[in-house]
Amino acid sequence: MFHFLSKVRGRILIFLMVFGPATITAMADNDAAGVATYSLAGAKFGYSILFVLFIVTLLLAITQEMGVRIAMVTGKGLGDLIRERYGIKISILVFAGLLIANMGTVIADFAAIKITSSMFNLPILPFIIFIVFVSFIFIAKGNYKTNQNIFLISGLFYIAYVVSAVKAGPDWGKALTSIVIPADVRLTKEFVFGAIAVLGTTITPWGQFFINSYVIDKKITTDKLKYEQLETFFGAFLTNFFSFFMIVATAATLFTHQIPLVSGEQAALAIKPFAGHLASVLFGLGILNAGFMGIVIVSLSTAYAFAEFFGVEGSLDAPFEKGKLFYGLFLFQLIVAAGVTLIPSVSLFKIVFYTQSLNGILLPAIFFFLLKLTNNKELMGKHINRSWYNYFAVGSSIVIIIAALFTVINSLVSI
């Protein structure tokens, strides 16, 4: 009995040791743009959209797991592998696309911060400069461990949404059953787009790049693969656990009272009359926190990817002198995105729209690479996709690719 307990304790310790990368990546998928999308979906479709969340959780878990497995078995990032296996020409296309799409995402996060900060009467310009400054100092000066802890603490703040949802007084029974049993789903064109938007904000090209690089940067050995896979599933669950409350918070208030929501960022103010002051403030603080998380993680994923592309040192543990390109690119992205956000004449809505389309174009390519890599015996050895898992992975990828293409085609038509 004692032996059994110590064994369990040992396992838990190992799990805690590897814990971090997958959860952080998954949480960052709920960046400010993500929160906005969930709020909008909840306000528009009520509990019925929760069914999509269930599918998204599965898809996220499977796709992230492939990334983690590739990273831990090969010791290389997605950027490394694309460059090494597909050559410069294809890489340049993928990386240029990633840079632009990530820039758009960071801008969207800054925009959300801008809108929300006015709710708290924070001076916009100094606040945004402050965020850029603080983010850069933490990334450039802090090592992997400090940064991981900051991200995890930031992830903890998502609890704000749980409180907001509780204050909104939802119909919990209906909300919970809607996750597994589709209820009141009306398959309109709008619902399909809503579902795709929820999918698209959770499963992203940068997320796939980031999880690879971030796992490698943690330097976990391959024998801990099982634990890291477990964490991946946990992270996917946790993310959508919080997404559930975001949707519930707006579904119980705005959807129930049929209040239309123009943009997701305004959700914090809009729920105030129904859920009360505290819920509104927490929702707003949640968006600021999510914005911060998105800005740092997405910029970091660009920096990782390009360090891999050029083959230079790209690690949070590297000193500034060695990681000049890595840290420089991180700062560059922050400054440009913050600058664009501050220009009043720029249509942030359009930027977000085009970013989603570009992500939609990139995703199929990235899933092509992921599937190719995880099925490569020479590369993955015994960790190659098992056949049943492969069907599942291919199936998931096809769902994601169809959804992505749907967005692209729709945006082309609407132009």
Added chain:
Amino acid sequence: MAYCNKRFLVYHKSMLYFSELRAKRVQTEDGIQIGILDDLIFLALETARITKAVIKSKNNSNIIIPADAIKKINGHITIQKNYTGTEVGLNELYVLRNILDKQIIDLKGNKLVRVNDVAIQDKPFLYIAGVDIGLLGILRSLGLESLFHRLSNFWFIKHNTQFLSWADIQPLELAQGKVKLNVTQEKLRGLHPADLADYLETTNIRNISKIIDLLGKEYASEVVSELNPNYQITLLRKLGDEKAVKIISLMDPDEAVDVLLQFSPRRRQLILEKMDETKRREIENLLRFSETSIGPYLNMEFIAVKPENIVRQIIDQIKKETGDIGDLNCIYVTNKNDLLIGVFNLHELLLQSPDTPVYRFMIQNVTVTHLNSPANTVLRTMIKYHLYELPVVDAAKKMIGIVKRDDIGELFLDRI
């Protein structure tokens, strides 16, 4: 070209690049189309001789032919009429699969950069000369190199191919999917100034001034001080006063004096006036001694301690004060009036316990020299007593500086 294997690599016309060869049409001498070049196979040894070529034929199958069958490379690749297909052999690797786009790591495992292109020489036979690690390599693969050259000429942008010689790469590691170097990052960055100077002396003065222009000031000054005097003076003239002043200011004072002595007194004065106060006084001091026989070899980089100092204090003082001194052999002991009263070397220092005062172990019977001692006498003394350096004192035994065997030995270098 062979010498300049580390950092500087000027665009070399006769070099072939893999990116330019790849996807070239392959045909026989009598004009029969075989396919396109897909990959090259080489021996992973110290000389990376290219032994075979992989051709992708029209029906998408791969044909491997011996490199000897290649007759001509221009717009397309011409091969022998009756070539025979072959297989990959032992110790053979592929350019595309094993080198191109791979991560380059140094001896310590630091990630440096990626292989952006592979450079190939065709004389006396096809072999891999090295790898291109610069931006130009990326542009070349994208077919944008000539556009870049045109634009950069238009905007007067300077660009150099960055190149790593095959000699820096460990061929045996390539099979593991890594391009591992046999040097460390630091060493790769710092090509020794003397080596570069030697190389520069083989080219003309215009090239020298061009390359010096590209270097950081500090590194440039080290390189200039290693150049032979004839080059130094021409070069510094060519660089203009402003730059010459900067470079001379960064040199070690005794080397700066050597250089300045070659200018006319009027020009010398002009340059000195533009230098900052402390540096100028130091150099003027040395210049004054330069008319004496020992003066030109005088070195001011020495450390003097007091007899009552204890070993621990001296070690601290050495750490603090001698970080920028080239090499430290002896520690001199002077009294309150700066008169030389003793000496000891580093080994003697280390043998003492931390609390021992200097006067307990210093050698009081110091061999000295004077500014007017003939240089060959001084050298003879040094050789006789196995001394690396001698203190130079004035009539009152006040310490002026030191003279090193290496420096004074140069005087006799021509006679050997």
